[in-house]
Amino acid sequence: MTVLLFHSPDDPVELWVAELRRQLPDVEIRTTPDFGDPSEIDYALVWKPPAGLLASLPNLRVTFSIAAGIDHILADPERPTHVPIVRMLDDNLRDMMSEWAILGVLYFHRFMPEYMAEQPKAIWDRRWPIYTPETHVGVLGLGAIGRDVAEKFRVLGFQVHGWSRTPREVAGIICHHGAAGLEAMLPQCRYLVCVLPLTDETRGIIGARTIAALPEDAVVVNLGRGGHVVDEDLLAALDSGHLRGAFLDVFNEEPLPPGHAYWRHPKVVMTPHVAGELVPQSCAKAIARNLNAHMSGAAMEGVLDLERGY
Ligand code: NDP
Ligand code: OXD
Secondary structure, eight states, rough: OOOEEEEEESSSSSHHHHHHHHHOOTTTEEEEOOOOGGOOOOOEESSSTTTGGGGGGGOOEEESSSOOOOOHHHHHOOOOTSSSSEOOOHHHHHHHHHHHHHHHHHHHHTHHHHHHHHHHHHHHHHOOOGGGGGEEEEOOOOOHHHHHHHHHHTTTTOOEEEESSSSOOOOOSSEEEEEHHHHHHHHSSSSSEEOOOOOOTTTTTTTTHHHHHTTTTTEEEEEEEEBBBBBHHHHHHHHSSEEEEESOOOEEEEEEEETHHHHHHHEEEEOOSSOOOOOOHHHHHHHHHHEEEETTTTTSBOOTOOOOOO
């Protein structure tokens, strides 16, 4: 019988196992830590696998990521390099990410930081609106998630820019690519939303240079990875008054240490890496589709391109 090993320190294991059994009735589902003979494992479905776990499975055929990002798997230096890695492509995950990006932008766009500060003081102070049709949102990443984010901002009436590595065309979106594209886009963006994968090229992309290129009073919304942000540079720009605020879901260190400046910073709003959740009722279907495709010799969706790094 085909065997799938599930490992995640952060997800509801029982719910996942139940959904996987429902979607893959002919596959045996095992979980860490007591999963029996490692040589019996054909497929692994993992979030943050401990170093060496994947290498200990001699007959592993595919590693599925319990995440759209695969950086948590690449972080294992012992990972078997001949085994394909497949990222999560899931509509519910995508939609949750778009919701969170919109939440972050609208929170600032509709002056919620100011109104929330004034409410306990019973201050009735109406602010004049920022005119949405002339407000530019820049979305870093135009992939499975970023494209949806960009299109939904367009539906809300913003001027929307998208940035990718290679040239893209998306109806209604002003598309940019590469270093020159980023340079052209940034000065226009009152809101900068990051939905990039973490790679050698994108690490630290939201650093002093990028931030300085944004207009005065811009807001940074990061739901990609913490590694995209240079924390000291972001904090310096918030403190100097160049940036109006930051809406952050992901951090260089997770959980964020209790002493970190973000926790108590008056211009930072943060959530604990929850922008997009991997809901088993939805994601197990995506795993089943790919696993069945692999077993029947068909192509899988979302296979990592090692050279690109995402
Ligand atoms: P995709 O692989 O579908 O898309 C990645 C996009 O980023 C592509 O448009 C790609 O460009 C672009 N990109 C990659 N490298 C560069 C670069 N060097 N310069 C410019 N653009 C670049 O990824 P997804 O949309 O599925 O996911 C994006 C990321 O979102 C995940 O990797 C993860 O880090 C994060 N995420 C976070 C979650 C959370 O809860 N906070 C939940 C889910 C995802 P091109 O189109 O040219 O290939
Ligand atoms: C993801 C995540 O990449 O949850 O899917 O961070």
